[in-house]
Amino acid sequence: MDKQIKVKNITSEVKVQKPVDLQPDRFNPRNRIYVRAVSGLHQLLRRRIGFVGMLAFMLLPWINYHGQQAVLFDLIDQKFNIFGLTLLPQDLTILAFIFMIAAFALFVVTTFYGRVWCGYTCPQTVWTFIFIWFEEKFEGSANQRKKLDERPMDEDKFLRKSAKHGSWVLFSLYTSLTFVGYFTPIRDLLPDFLTFSASSYATISILVFTACTYGNAGWMREIMCLHMCPYSRFQSAMFDKDTFTVSYDAARGENRGPRGRKQDPKEIGLGDCIDCNLCVQVCPTGIDIRNGLQYECINCGACIDACDGVMDKMGYERGLIAYTTERNLEAHSEKTNPFRAKLIGYVIILVVLSSALVANVAMRKPMELDIIRDRNQLYRQTFEGLVENTYTLKIINKAQIEQTFEVIVVGLQDFELIGKTEVSVEAAAAHDLPISIVMDPFLLKKPVTEFEFVVQVKGSPDLSLAQKTNFFRSK
Numbered sequence: 001m002d003k004q005i006k007v008k009n010i011t012s013e014v015k016v017q018k019p020v021d022l023q024p025d026r027f028n029p030r031n032r033i034y035v036r037a038v039s040g041l042h043q044l045l046r047r048r049i050g051f052v053g054m055l056a057f058m059l060l061p062w063i064n065y066h067g068q069q070a071v072l073f074d075l076i077d078q079k080f081n082i083f084g085l086t087l088l089p090q091d092l093t094i095l096a097f098i099f100m101i102a103a104f105a106l107f108v109v110t111t112f113y114g115r116v117w118c119g120y121t122c123p124q125t126v127w128t129f130i131f132i133w134f135e136e137k138f139e140g141s142a143n144q145r146k147k148l149d150e151r152p153m154d155e156d157k158f159l160r161k162s163a164k165h166g167s168w169v170l171f172s173l174y175t176s177l178t179f180v181g182y183f184t185p186i187r188d189l190l191p192d193f194l195t196f197s198a199s200s201y202a203t204i205s206i207l208v209f210t211a212c213t214y215g216n217a218g219w220m221r222e223i224m225c226l227h228m229c230p231y232s233r234f235q236s237a238m239f240d241k242d243t244f245t246v247s248y249d250a251a252r253g254e255n256r257g258p259r260g261r262k263q264d265p266k267e268i269g270l271g272d273c274i275d276c277n278l279c280v281q282v283c284p285t286g287i288d289i290r291n292g293l294q295y296e297c298i299n300c301g302a303c304i305d306a307c308d309g310v311m312d313k314m315g316y317e318r319g320l321i322a323y324t325t326e327r328n329l330e331a332h333s334e335k336t337n338p339f340r341a342k343l344i345g346y347v348i349i350l351v352v353l354s355s356a357l358v359a360n361v362a363m364r365k366p367m368e369l370d371i372i373r374d375r376n377q378l379y380r381q382t383f384e385g386l387v388e389n390t391y392t393l394k395i396i397n398k399a400q401i402e403q404t405f406e407v408i409v410v411g412l413q414d415f416e417l418i419g420k421t422e423v424s425v426e427a428a429a430a431h432d433l434p435i436s437i438v439m440d441p442f443l444l445k446k447p448v449t450e451f452e453f454v455v456q457v458k459g460s461p462d463l464s465l466a467q468k469t470n471f472f473r474s475k
């Protein structure tokens with residue numbers, strides 16, 4: 001009983017086994033995705049759409065309309081020129097309609113065809129693919145780029161990297177100059193910037209946007225789509241069983257595995273996927289579409305082209321990865337329903353909004369009128385016993401040319417008007433016109449008499465605006 005139990009001293013320090021981080025750190029440059037180039041129908045379409053979009057972006061600010069920049073968003077003077085249309089802060093409804101139409105157009109497209117906006121037209125995608133094109137020109141294919149990055153620095157690597165980054169910076173600079181040219185007249189901006197005489201506002205904007213373009217398209221790439229783009233987060237709310245998305249047909253592809261070209265996959269218990277991983281290597285967001293629908297997928301179709309190429313080589317039918325719907329995949333016999341309530345609802349709203357915008361623009365007058373009364377004094381008694389009321393007419397010329405306006409008083413008789421009744425206002429500018437009306441108070445039946453100021457474009461009585469106001473006399 002007096003046997004002692006041996007006691008072993010142990011350290012109080014507890015070692016915790018940290019879980020292995022299965023998700024690679026995307027911000028670490030060593031975990032960069034080396035996107036493999038692929039060709040095919042969808043890539044051709046994507047390149048063509050991207051090219052047209054980029055060309056439009058680059059050329060639009062250089063187009064003149066009626067002697068001035070056709071598209072110019074002048075934030076400092078608070079006026080937007082869109083060809084013949086000048087939008088001022090008073091035209092907020094038109095801008096609101098434009099934004100709502102853009103949002104609902106995106107909803108319609110997303111509900112019908114998933115994130116094709118992201119894959120084919122989003123500037124982030126278009127610019128990323130342009131930067132990858134430069135990368136390929138100077139550093140070679142995906143495998144060559146990976147090897148180059150793993151290699152220690154030498155003269156060849158230094159020259160290739162310098163050429164790549166130089167081309168990225170130049171392209172970013174040109175992109176930025178064009179972008180700022182939508183907000184500052186581009187025909188002045190370019191020579192001013194090149195001769196270092198641009199305003200500090202323009203210079204800082206150009207440098208900031210150059211850095212943003214270089215960072216986004218050169219380094220951030222899919223990180224923007226995965227972690228920063230809000231659209232990727234809420235787009236799934238628009239998806240339903242009939243939305244066309246890039247999907248892998250697991251029923252046909254599984255079991256995946258390598259096999260000889262002449263072997264019958266069914267005989268060896270395999271599906272049509274040869275597990276070549278090409279669909280993953282060409283994916284700009286680095287995902288494996290065989291794992292099902294993922295929010296990272298931008299519907300670009302690169303994996304479809306890669307897989308179709310493999311299917312052709314193997315002599316299998318194309319479409320193992322395709323734009324298809326969940327309903328099609330679940331039951332191959334069931335047809336996708338393009339006319340569902342949600343989509344019809346979005347289309348109706350889009351049509352209503354577009355019609356309202358067209359009506360708003362069509363009925364828009366090339367001027368705006370605001371009447372401001374003298375707030376300190378409703379009326380003034382003159383030495384002759386007459387009554388004088390003073391007004392300021394704020395006339396805004398919304399046209400892109402100077403216009404002359406005539407002022408007419410309707411609803412008063414036997415009055416004297418003191419001030420100008422004709423005024424010229426510069427294009428997209430406002431003019432304050434002071435006017436006084438003097439009347440004999442015995443000619444007025446009531447203490448307050450309502451009347452109208454009518455402002456019309458000289459020589460065009462159809463282009464007129466009327467606004468009611470009051471004439472006050474003593475009780």
Ligand code: SF4
Binds near residue numbers: 279306310
């Ligand atoms: S490209 Fe096609 S065959 Fe190759 S792994 Fe992807 S799905 Fe399978």
Ligand code: SF4
Binds near residue numbers: 286297301304
């Ligand atoms: S999974 Fe396919 S469609 Fe989706 S982003 Fe990757 S390559 Fe593009």
